[in-house]
Amino acid sequence: MFFFFRYGPAVQKRKKELGVVEFMKAIASDLDAAGFSELRTHLVGDLEGKILEVGSGTGATFHYYGAEANVTAIEPDDDFRAASEEAAHNAVAKISVLPGSGEKLPFADATFEVVCASTALCSVASPLRTLIEFKRVLKPGGRLRLLEHIRSEHWLAGPLQDLVNPIWLRLNHVGCNLNRKTVETVGEAGFTIHSIENHKIYCKTAPATFPLRVIKAEKSF
Ligand SMILES: C[S@@+](CC[C@H](N)C(=O)[O-])C[C@H]1O[C@@H](n2cnc3c(N)ncnc32)[C@H](O)[C@@H]1O
Numbered sequence: 001m002f003f004f005f006r007y008g009p010a011v012q013k014r015k016k017e018l019g020v021v022e023f024m025k026a027i028a029s030d031l032d033a034a035g036f037s038e039l040r041t042h043l044v045g046d047l048e049g050k051i052l053e054v055g056s057g058t059g060a061t062f063h064y065y066g067a068e069a070n071v072t073a074i075e076p077d078d079d080f081r082a083a084s085e086e087a088a089h090n091a092v093a094k095i096s097v098l099p100g101s102g103e104k105l106p107f108a109d110a111t112f113e114v115v116c117a118s119t120a121l122c123s124v125a126s127p128l129r130t131l132i133e134f135k136r137v138l139k140p141g142g143r144l145r146l147l148e149h150i151r152s153e154h155w156l157a158g159p160l161q162d163l164v165n166p167i168w169l170r171l172n173h174v175g176c177n178l179n180r181k182t183v184e185t186v187g188e189a190g191f192t193i194h195s196i197e198n199h200k201i202y203c204k205t206a207p208a209t210f211p212l213r214v215i216k217a218e219k220s221f
Contacts, residue, residue, distance in 0.1 A: 055120025059087025
C-alpha cells in the first residue's frame, strides 16, 4: 500500500506523457527487470501444443514462449491488440492474435491443451465466468496457468485494497482491480489446483502488482 501512495502520482504523470499503450509496454519492461521475467518464463516457457492466452495486452508474454508453442491470443482492446500483433511477429512461437473477451471465448469446447493468463483476471468483468469459459475450451486434462496479483490475505492490507480499489479502477484505464480473490475463484470454477506459488515483485512504476500468485491447475473432469 505504501508503494501505491508513494509512487502513484509519478505513475499517472508517466501514463499521460506516454499514452496508454507505450505506458503499458514501459511498465511490462520495468516489471520484467524487477523479476517478472523469471515468472513469465516459469508461466509459459515449457509449454507446447495448442495454447490460449487471454488478455495478452501488448504481448509482454509472447517473447517467453518456446518454439513448440502454438499460441492463440485474445485481446479485446484494439490498440493493445495491435501491439500484441507486433510482438507476435517478433516471437519464436507461432502466435495469432484475435479480438474477443474472456467471458465469451470464440472457440469450440475442448479446443486447447493449455489456457494461460498473466495479470488479466484482475481486468476481466467477471473472473468466474471467464474461468468457466477457460474450462470449457480446455481439453479434458488440460492445464491452466495463471500469473495474477490478488487481494492480500493480510488483515490490514486486504481491507485497504478494498478501500483504494474504486480510485485505482478510475485511474488505471485497463479495468485492473486490486482486490480479486483469484485463487478462490479458480477453485469455484471447478479446477483442480496443483500448486500456488507466492511471489512479491516490488516495482515502483507498477504499484498494484503484489501480492502475486502463480497458479497451476487442471481441468480434471
Ligand atoms: C493489466 S493488462 C495485462 C496484459 C498482459 N497480459 C501482460 O501480462 O502485460 C490486462 C489486459 O486484460 C485485457 N482485458 C480486459 N478485459 C478483458 C476481458 N473481458 N477479456 C479478456 N481480456 C480482457 C485488457 O485489455 C488488458 O490488455
